[in-house]
Amino acid sequence: MRLALSLLLLALPLQAATYYVATTGNDGNPGTQAQPWLTVQRAANTTVAGDMVIVNAGTYAERVTESTSGMAGNPITYTTNGVVSVGGFTLTGQYVTLDGFSLTGAGGGAHFVTVSAHNATARNISVINPAHSSIMGVRVN
Numbered sequence: 001m002r003l004a005l006s007l008l009l010l011a012l013p014l015q016a017a018t019y020y021v022a023t024t025g026n027d028g029n030p031g032t033q034a035q036p037w038l039t040v041q042r043a044a045n046t047t048v049a050g051d052m053v054i055v056n057a058g059t060y061a062e063r064v065t066e067s068t069s070g071m072a073g074n075p076i077t078y079t080t081n082g083v084v085s086v087g088g089f090t091l092t093g094q095y096v097t098l099d100g101f102s103l104t105g106a107g108g109g110a111h112f113v114t115v116s117a118h119n120a121t122a123r124n125i126s127v128i129n130p131a132h133s134s135i136m137g138v139r140v141n
Helices: 002-011 040-044
Strands: 018-021 052-066 076-091 096-103 111-115 121-123 136-140
Touching: 018 040, 040 052, 040 076, 096 111
Parallel strands: 018 052, 052 076, 076 096, 076 111, 096 121, 111 136
Antiparallel strands: none
């Protein structure tokens, strides 16, 4: 009976979560729409396969490292609500999607997006006001 219950629980699909980030948030919040996080990195430290992160309009002077992997058909997705500027992203997890960000280079690093994993997707990305002429857009390792 116990084994059957365990197998049943493992067979149930995981419920993906939607998290929110806002310049008025707090990283001690639960990441809900009503109580968003302050940093995109807080979201990156929390996400699992299938999760979506909605980043509200504003400037986030940080370089975000996403090391958790999504799965085929269940990527970890970062999308924007309004104009969102972020320093950059380092993606070491697989199946991660970025959509709609303006990248500034703030927070360090020579590249706006560094990809060290398979199956990463970047859509509707713009590079704005590079601080140094040597900064490159995307680096794939």
